[in-house]
Amino acid sequence: MIVPTSFPLIDPYADGLLEVGDGNRVYWCTSGDSAGRPVLVVHGGPGSGSSARARKSFDPNIFRIVQFDQRGCGRSIPNAADPDTDMAVNTTEHLIGDMERLRIHLGIDRWLLYGGSWGSTLALAYAQRYPERVTGMVLIGVTTTRRREIDWLYRGLARLLPAQWERFRALVPGDGDPVEGYRRLLEHPDLEVRRTAAVEWCRWEDAAIAHESQGSPGQYSAKPDAEMLTFVRICTHYFAHAAWLEEGVLLREAHRLAGIPAELIHGRLDLSAPLETAWDLARAWPDARLHIIDDSGHTGSPAMGEALARAIARFAGPSTDRSPLNSKPE
Numbered sequence: 001m002i003v004p005t006s007f008p009l010i011d012p013y014a015d016g017l018l019e020v021g022d023g024n025r026v027y028w029c030t031s032g033d034s035a036g037r038p039v040l041v042v043h044g045g046p047g048s049g050s051s052a053r054a055r056k057s058f059d060p061n062i063f064r065i066v067q068f069d070q071r072g073c074g075r076s077i078p079n080a081a082d083p084d085t086d087m088a089v090n091t092t093e094h095l096i097g098d099m100e101r102l103r104i105h106l107g108i109d110r111w112l113l114y115g116g117s118w119g120s121t122l123a124l125a126y127a128q129r130y131p132e133r134v135t136g137m138v139l140i141g142v143t144t145t146r147r148r149e150i151d152w153l154y155r156g157l158a159r160l161l162p163a164q165w166e167r168f169r170a171l172v173p174g175d176g177d178p179v180e181g182y183r184r185l186l187e188h189p190d191l192e193v194r195r196t197a198a199v200e201w202c203r204w205e206d207a208a209i210a211h212e213s214q215g216s217p218g219q220y221s222a223k224p225d226a227e228m229l230t231f232v233r234i235c236t237h238y239f240a241h242a243a244w245l246e247e248g249v250l251l252r253e254a255h256r257l258a259g260i261p262a263e264l265i266h267g268r269l270d271l272s273a274p275l276e277t278a279w280d281l282a283r284a285w286p287d288a289r290l291h292i293i294d295d296s297g298h299t300g301s302p303a304m305g306e307a308l309a310r311a312i313a314r315f316a317g318p319s320t321d322r323s324p325l326n327s328k329p330e
Contacts, residue, residue, distance in 0.1 A: 006309055007056050017077065018068075018105055020098045022089035027075035028068040028102055032060035037135075037315065038108045040099065041067045042115035042123045044141075047234030049074030049227070057114070057308065062316045066111065068102055070095055070122075073230050080237075081229040083189065090234070092243045096126050103133060112315050116140035117273065117298065121243060121250065124281075128256045137262040137288075138311045141270060141298050142278035144250040145243040153272055154179050154239070157208060160271070164207035171200055183236035186229075195225065198232040208272045208298070215299030251277075254284035262288035263311035265304060267296030 015029035032055070039058060043050045050067040058065050071090045072080035079085060099122075103111065112135050115123040120139040127134045143149055155178065158165035172181025185197035202220035210217050223231060262285065266278040275292065282290035291311070296304040 007059055009052060009056055010060050012067075017075075018098075018102055020071075020094075020101055022094070023078070023086070024071050024089065024094075024098075025077045026068055026071060026098050026102070027077075028066065028106075030064060030066050030106065031055050032058060032063045032065040034064060036060075036062050036064040038064045038066060038106075038111035039315075040103075040111045040113050040123075041065065042099075042113060042119040042126075043067075043070065043074075044115070044117035044119040045073065045231060045234060046070060046118045046122075046238045047073045047080065047231040048118075049230075057312060059316060063112075064108075066102070066106065066108070068098070070234075071098065072234050079226075079230055080233045081226050083187070083194070087233070087237050090237065091241075092122065092125055092238070092245060095122055096129055099126050100130060100133075109133075110135045113137045114139075114312070117143055118145070118238075121145045121245075124250045124257075125243075125245065127260065128250065128253050131256055131258075131260060134257075134260050136260060136315050137257075138265070138308070138315070139262065140265045140300075140304070140308065141273050142264055142266055142281055143273045144248075144277055144281070145239070145245060146247055146277075147242045148247075149273065149277060150179060150239045150242060152274065153208065154204075157271060161207050164204060168200060168204040168207075171197060177240070179236055180240045182232070183240040186233040186236050194229060194233075198225075198228045201232045201236070202228055205272075211271070212269065212297035212299050212301075214295050214301035214303075215297055217299070219299065251280055251284055254281060257285050258287065260287055261314075263314060264288050264290045265293065265307050265311060266290065267293045267298060267300065267304060269295070269297040272298040 010031050012029035012031045017025040020026050041054050049069045055065050069076040110133050113123040120142045172178050205220040206218050264278050282288050291307050293304045295301045
């Protein structure tokens with residue numbers, strides 16, 4: 001996903017592994033101004049891991065930038081690429097708990113949440129659980145991981161990509177749920193079976209973004225083997241269970257976010273996560289402003305980068321405007 005890159009890449013001034021229970025240790029790092037405005041960067045995927053590049057979105061003289069690798073990925077231990085890693089203790093509920101433990105561990109009272117794609121789902125779930133801990137939100141490529149969203153990406157999109165769908169479906173033939181079929185393949189004891197499934201999953205993800213000439217087409221298949229196995233095992237685990245979220249709950253409970261200002265940024269050309277979800281969220285959340293980027297898909301564009309820079313700048317001023325915003329999406 002495209003992010004604004006106005007600021008230099010900086011190294012963390014602190015990092016560590018946080019014990020979160022269940023045999024898991026979550027990697028975290030902080031950079032920027034240690035006394036600055038705290039912002040938690042919630043990475044996507046699920047299973048992509050945090051990126052040093054994401055730090056470039058924030059003025060290091062203003063923000064205290066907090067990043068973490070969600071359970072099973074990045075530098076967190078254990079890694080989901082290891083077939084012995086227990087996925088039963090890797091759920092949305094566990095991740096929400098990890099985020100709150102990290103906040104307490106770092107001595108942060110309230111923080112801005114920044115997330116894209118799956119990161120927007122997790123940020124919304126956390127904010128609805130702990131609204132008093134959130135100063136604002138910047139969400140890109142908005143998803144809520146409803147079953148209808150998952151079904152669109154891994155079944156409905158076949159209407160637009162029939163040839164690519166045939167290849168994707170070939171590994172899990174029949175009328176069953178293809179996501180569950182791939183989840184089972186990623187649990188297979190044979191490494192080659194797992195690797196083949198991970199490659200074909202990423203081919204399908206790339207097919208969904210292949211038209212995004214302004215963004216980053218081909219980024220899924222470009223992952224190294226180990227990262228790909230981690231990413232696909234966690235993705236299929238979460239999506240086969242609809243992230244353990246009651247259908248539509250994040251839209252239904254949007255009233256819990258009242259008073260939290262937010263910037264929602266979404267590409268009109270996003271086939272992976274159609275605009276409908278961002279539109280519905282903006283209507284249910286009067287404090288959120290929706291910015292639709294005409295030339296962008298799921299992986300962004302220069303225009304999306306500019307919109308993101310403006311959104312983040314809103315929260316860098318001397319005070320955050322918490323007055324109700326226009327509830328009509330732009």
